[in-house]
Amino acid sequence: MSMVLKKASLVTVLALAVGTASAGAAFAATATATSAVQITNSAYIVNGTTVNLGTITEKGTTLVSLRDLSAKLGAKLQAAGGVVQAKLNGHTVELKAGSAVLKVDGAEHKLNVPVKNAKGVTYVELGAYVEALGASLYEDGKGSVWIDAKLLSNVDRIQWVDAERFIATQENETGRADYLVEAATGKYRLLDVAADASELILAPNGTKVAYTNAEGQVSVLDLTKIGRAVVVSTDTNIKPELVWSADSASIYFLQGDKGSVIAKLDPEINKITKILDDKVDYKANLEVSADGKTFTYTVTKPGAVVADANKPVEEDDVSIDMKGTEPQIYQFTVDPSVKENKAVQLTTSTDDKVFIHAADGSSVAYVSVSADTSAKSTLVKVGKDKNVASLYNERDVYQAEYAGGKWYLLTEGNGDDQFVYEVDPATGAAKQLYTLSSAVSGIVVKEGAPLAVIQDGRVLVDVNGSWKPASK
Amino acid sequence: MKWFKSLSVAALAIALVSTSVSVAGAASDLKGKIVINGSSALLPLTLQAANEFKKLHPKVKISASAAGSITGPQSVRKGIADIGAVDWDASQDVPGFKKFDGQVAHKVAIIPFAAVVNKNVKVDDLTTKQLQDIFSGKVTNWKDVGGEDADIIVVNRAFGSGTRVNFQMKALQGTEFISKGSNYKEVKSSGDMKTAVETTPNAIGYIDLVYVTSNMKALKINKIAPTEANVVNGTYKVWGYGYYMTKGKPDGATKAFIEYIQSAKFQNGSLKKLKFIPISALK
Numbered sequence: 001m002s003m004v005l006k007k008a009s010l011v012t013v014l015a016l017a018v019g020t021a022s023a024g025a026a027f028a029a030t031a032t033a034t035s036a037v038q039i040t041n042s043a044y045i046v047n048g049t050t051v052n053l054g055t056i057t058e059k060g061t062t063l064v065s066l067r068d069l070s071a072k073l074g075a076k077l078q079a080a081g082g083v084v085q086a087k088l089n090g091h092t093v094e095l096k097a098g099s100a101v102l103k104v105d106g107a108e109h110k111l112n113v114p115v116k117n118a119k120g121v122t123y124v125e126l127g128a129y130v131e132a133l134g135a136s137l138y139e140d141g142k143g144s145v146w147i148d149a150k151l152l153s154n155v156d157r158i159q160w161v162d163a164e165r166f167i168a169t170q171e172n173e174t175g176r177a178d179y180l181v182e183a184a185t186g187k188y189r190l191l192d193v194a195a196d197a198s199e200l201i202l203a204p205n206g207t208k209v210a211y212t213n214a215e216g217q218v219s220v221l222d223l224t225k226i227g228r229a230v231v232v233s234t235d236t237n238i239k240p241e242l243v244w245s246a247d248s249a250s251i252y253f254l255q256g257d258k259g260s261v262i263a264k265l266d267p268e269i270n271k272i273t274k275i276l277d278d279k280v281d282y283k284a285n286l287e288v289s290a291d292g293k294t295f296t297y298t299v300t301k302p303g304a305v306v307a308d309a310n311k312p313v314e315e316d317d318v319s320i321d322m323k324g325t326e327p328q329i330y331q332f333t334v335d336p337s338v339k340e341n342k343a344v345q346l347t348t349s350t351d352d353k354v355f356i357h358a359a360d361g362s363s364v365a366y367v368s369v370s371a372d373t374s375a376k377s378t379l380v381k382v383g384k385d386k387n388v389a390s391l392y393n394e395r396d397v398y399q400a401e402y403a404g405g406k407w408y409l410l411t412e413g414n415g416d417d418q419f420v421y422e423v424d425p426a427t428g429a430a431k432q433l434y435t436l437s438s439a440v441s442g443i444v445v446k447e448g449a450p451l452a453v454i455q456d457g458r459v460l461v462d463v464n465g466s467w468k469p470a471s472k
Numbered sequence: 473m474k475w476f477k478s479l480s481v482a483a484l485a486i487a488l489v490s491t492s493v494s495v496a497g498a499a500s501d502l503k504g505k506i507v508i509n510g511s512s513a514l515l516p517l518t519l520q521a522a523n524e525f526k527k528l529h530p531k532v533k534i535s536a537s538a539a540g541s542i543t544g545p546q547s548v549r550k551g552i553a554d555i556g557a558v559d560w561d562a563s564q565d566v567p568g569f570k571k572f573d574g575q576v577a578h579k580v581a582i583i584p585f586a587a588v589v590n591k592n593v594k595v596d597d598l599t600t601k602q603l604q605d606i607f608s609g610k611v612t613n614w615k616d617v618g619g620e621d622a623d624i625i626v627v628n629r630a631f632g633s634g635t636r637v638n639f640q641m642k643a644l645q646g647t648e649f650i651s652k653g654s655n656y657k658e659v660k661s662s663g664d665m666k667t668a669v670e671t672t673p674n675a676i677g678y679i680d681l682v683y684v685t686s687n688m689k690a691l692k693i694n695k696i697a698p699t700e701a702n703v704v705n706g707t708y709k710v711w712g713y714g715y716y717m718t719k720g721k722p723d724g725a726t727k728a729f730i731e732y733i734q735s736a737k738f739q740n741g742s743l744k745k746l747k748f749i750p751i752s753a754l755k
Contacts (some may be wrong), residue, residue: 013500021533075639081694156737171735171736171737171740171741172736173736173752174740174752175740176736176741193741194605196740196744197528197741198741198742198744198745199741199742201587211743212745213744214700214744214745214747216747226710234627236607238682238746239743240516240520240742240745240746240749257682257746257747259515259516268699282516282519284520284523298523300519300522300523302515302536302537302538303507303509303535303536303537304537305509305537305538305539305543306539307539307543307546309540309630309631309632312548313569316546316547316549316550317546318539318543318546318547318550318552319552320507320509320547320552320553322507322537322539325535325536325537326535334523352526352530352533354526354530355527355530367530369526369530369531371533373503373504373505373531373533377530377531397530397532399527399530416580
């Protein structure tokens, strides 16, 4: 199944300052009447559905029909003694016609334009009202305004579970929280993941995640039902990286604080088997082939230091040689017929190697970052023959993700924007899919799922060519 | 993935002005070269952070090495490293080492230490006074501290070790070590300490809590067991911060890397996974 990706849509970042005069000007439809109050039916996307709301524009600020918007958002309205009370998301908002004060949970907030009564309908400043209810407002690059009653806030990163859902992670000072989010509606539920969990590693079949903790234990959480994570390994060795097998049945991991050992965990029976223990430290970026026989990883060598401890400290008798400390790609293939089977070093070059992926167990692709920082970063591949060949070298590559047999690259654009390219590793054909704002910090892909981007801490999902906010 | 929000906010602001050129641009525009040297205890943490950081900022080149804590601030002073990893605050005087003037200390992790003995030793608990007496050579037989009649073998880390500085400051409250004798042994690394304590009957030494194995015994100090929980709840005192030292205030890629290793994402994720304690645990 190929990825659902839409062509060249532009994300323009407009500072949609909620509650200030700039909000509204861009999206209110033009009204031609000459009366003092011009009421316009304007299109908005509320909770994912396009609706028309009655609006008034005053002093460049959009006022919206309180009743229309509240009904669409799902806010409950109550009126008594000229004061209207709206309730949503546990917030209570009080307002009064003619007053420039919005009471939010008892605290007063100043409005730019007073609440207005026109033809028996109450109008309130759109941005301020939406914010007061704890809802979210977002204008995309095409001028569409998305209003959502309840979106997850402050999302740090996401990963797609399947075509409809993603896991969103919030980080804070004391710990973390992971949510399962429906992309189309923004609905979410908290996953029961331990506060000291490492990042969640999703099984290829999308039904469960694995993580390790400060004790080295491995836990698995079933995403198909509501429940707690189950400890599947009580082994206390440090496990810097976990990798699921292609059949989602076992978990491979690097072991030790220096990631020296490659091992395999069978979660069903809590059994650990060593795959490779060659005393080579600082393995990372582990990938396992579909047949579970070929292991691809990088090895980073620390620099060599010469220091004479007998000399006075003040002499700073230290020298460092960082030659040969660039990461190199290694491959180890399990083969009991080979005596003293060893890992093979595929690369020797002095470039940095990031976003490494062994697509088919034979060749390995990665972004090559030159030591010369003015040079472009390119997508290259290296085979078992150790020959390095270019896959994409047109534009400076910032990020590379592999999904469904294709590479998706976030690259430099023209001037202030960035591009997303799809690259076919078989042919090297590159196709530009998107133009993105420079405020986009990363792309998130998965086979079958739409492309998502993170922009200013907000998750945006490509829905039929429009960028739908899936977090705020 | 988390990219630095401050940069994104800047990008948001400039996007309003259509004629503006790239001022902040993508976070991935960050370029530079960072050389890190010093503490071997902190090296796994540094390399893990470097591996993650490069996916956010591919144009930043990070190389790291380790040869003991003191070489960290020395390398920074000499100008051959941007970051000196050290197991104590090298901008202050500590037992054995004068402060490094002009260097700024950045906390990156909490490292607990344990007094450890060979498995044949019957003692489970020592007071600060007893530890001081043993490591200074005043008490030389286990029977004087509640154990069997056997000579105590003191295993010490060589001068320049961050673990040694911390153990001297926190467990011995600054008292001096013995430095010679037939029952005194000096080792050069945590690995050598582990081997020496595991294989030498009647030995006592000290090591990072993370390196305590089932082949040795970690002692309670003043009746408090060396556990992460006891460090966090404030009852176990033998721990130190791991620091990154820089020459003055850092900027550019070095600043961004230090911010990354101090970020909630790294502190609560990979740092815990590597069995360090987040700096926020003791705020």
